[in-house]
Amino acid sequence: MRRSIIPPLIFGIVGTAILMTLGFWQLRRMEWKEAMLAEIQTGIDAAAQPLPAEIDPSMKYMPVLVEGRTTGEEILVLSGTKERGGGYNVISGFVTSDGRRILLDRGFVDQDQRHDPRPPAALRVRGNLHWPQEKGSATPEPDLDAGIWFARDVPEMARMLDTEPVLVVAAAAEGDLQGVDPIPVSIDGVPNSHLSYAVQWFLFAATCAGMTLWFIWRIRRRTY
Incomplete structure (x- = not known):
C-alpha cells in the first residue's frame, strides 16, 4: 500500500x-x-537627590544622598566578591541628619574583618534605594547567635535594627569608612x-x- x-x-x-x-x-x-x-542603569546613574519623605518599593534603584551617623548596630550578611572571595555585607542602622532611622548597606568586609569594631561614625553617602529579592524557600534563617544573615531581608532587618524598612546601598561614602568597601547597586546579576x-x-x-x-x-x- x-x-x-x-x-x-x-x-x-x-x-x-x-x-x-x-x-x-x-x-x-x-x-x-x-x-x-x-x-534601570540610566536610573541608577542619575543624579542623587535627598531622601524622599515617603518611600515605597516603586522607587527601587533611585539615587539618593544621605548624611548622618551609623548607630554602631549592624547585621552581617554572608556575601563575596570575585576579587576578595568570601566575606560579609555590613548593614548598619543609620540616623540621618534630620533624625530618620534607616538601613545602610555600607559595603563589603572580608572574613578577617568580621569582628573588627565599627562604633558609630559620621558618613556622607551617595547610594541607591534597594529592595533585594534574595530570600527564597531554601534560604536559611539568620544565625542570630553567630550574628550572620544569609539574605538581605529589608523588613526583617528593619525590625532587628529598629529602623524604617528603607535600605540605601552605598555607591560611595565620605567619612570614617572603618574598612568597609562600598559595593554599588548593579544590574550585572539580573x-x-x-x-x-x-x-x-x-x-x-x-x-x-x-x-x-x-x-x-x-x-x-x-x-x-
Missing part, C-alpha cells in the same frame, strides 16, 4: 513553524529585556537568558525539519 507524504509533511511544517515562532518571540523578549536593563532560549527553540525547529525530511525520504524509499 502506498503511503502518503502529505500528513507528515503538514505535521513537520506546522511543528517547525511553531518552534521558529517561539524562537523569534524569545529574540523580541531579549530586546525588551535589554531595553529595560538599560533604563538574568537575561532569552538569547539562549531562542537558540534552543531554533535548534528544536531544525531538528523537527530534519526529522520530517528524513521521514518523508523513508516513505518515498519504501514506496518506490
